[in-house]
Amino acid sequence: MQFDMAIVGGGPVGLAFAREMAGSGLSLALIETQAEARLADPGFDGREIALTHLSQDLLRALGAWDRLPSGAASALREARVLNGGSPYALHFDVSDRAEAALGQLVPNHLIRRALFATVQGQAGLTLLAGTSVTNATITRQGARLALSDGREIGAKLVVAADTRFSPLRKAQRIGADVTDFGKSMLVCRLEHEGEHGHVATEWFGHDQTIAMLPLNGRCSSAVITLPRPEIERLVALDGSAFSAEVTERYRRRLGAMRLVSSRHAYPLVTAYARRFVAMRFALIGDAAVGMHPVTAHGFNLGLRGAHTLAEELRGALARGADLARAEALDAPLAAYESRHRRASWPLYAGTNLLAKLYTDERAPARLARHAALRLGNRLTPFKHIIRGMLMESDGPRPSTRG
DSSP states (O other): OEEEEEEEOOSHHHHHHHHHTTTSOOOEEEEESSOHHHHHSOOOOSOEEEEOHHHHHHHHHHTOGGGSOTTOOEEEOEEEEEETTOSOEEEEEOTTSSSSOSEEEEEHHHHHHHHHHHTTTOTTEEEEESOOEEEEEEETTEEEEEETTSOEEEEEEEEEOOOTTOHHHHHTTOOEEEEEEEEEEEEEEEEESSOOTTEEEEEEETTEEEEEEEETTTEEEEEEEEEHHHHHHHHHSOHHHHHHHHHHHTTTTTSSEEEOSOOEEEEEEEEEESOSEETTEEEOGGGTEEOOGGGSOHHHHHHHHHHHHHHHHHHHHHTTOOTTSHHHHHHHHHHHHHHHHHHHHHHHHHHHHHHHHHHOOSHHHHHHHHHHHHHHTTOHHHHHHHHHHHHOOSSOOOOOOO
16 A cells, blocks of 8 residues: 555544644555544543643644533643642633633543544545554655554655654654653542642652643643652542542642543653654654643644644645655754754753752752742743743644545
């Protein structure tokens, strides 16, 4: 089988990129290890995505936003950062903006389901589900991908969206700066007695980090970061014991809590590829930049990267580029590399620095973060810059895909 483009990874960013290329006239193969039934109806995975304004616009343009169930989105009106027992909090809100919220919280599995629905029947797209790439040979003449089900496909361009541990990235000998924080995060939903007021709280307690993301009603998504053995112990507790422990860990800020979902644990590892492109090859999503969850910005960055790559490729096609010629891909891939690196590196580096500062229990770090919280609210320009990055409300707006 021969295609113009092979997209490896049918997660939300891979699906979004496939949809971004709708109407381009290219033949696309979307390769995903999960079965098609799992792609069409993914289960709850614990993750709630804080969608920026740009991401909401991108999902609308792709036709995914209107496919979300009614009531799926919960407004994020304010965010607060707390440190230990400090009385100071760094907070961000939209009191001086026209927008009603910083962003919207939407379950990851519903985003995936909506995006999968958008590519159903897409002209030129072939879904190869339940299989994986076992070998990739990429030359100036083209790419050959061997699949685990015995098939082999050819492509003019390979786009990898195959997780932050990307096998394809490694196979193309593209290094990545990987940071293993030696911890895991546990995510789940909790009902609680108190009102959250649609305020997200990130509390850096001593030896633990707990984020509470406001969902509709008296319900929050908990993101608990601890050493891996502690996370394993929490996952093994029965529901009542777990609820009681998290209530006390969070110092009863929202009153008594009750577990109302399954629990899911993920290793806390970040990755930043040293290159995003190579000959006839590009990385998107976590394969390019795997973010720390502290800023809840990973999917937003992945969605933006997919849009950027698609925009560059569509622009090249509009100028008459023939993707059969390797040199025709050089300019759009280089432009994507440059644009996405400018968009991603400051956020990635700043997020990792923040995470390291607020999880360092040595005395100098404790003093530094206490001072940062005390001064942060007085530095209005600084707060506006950070808020702008978190909201992404002032960027260019995408056009609707056909």
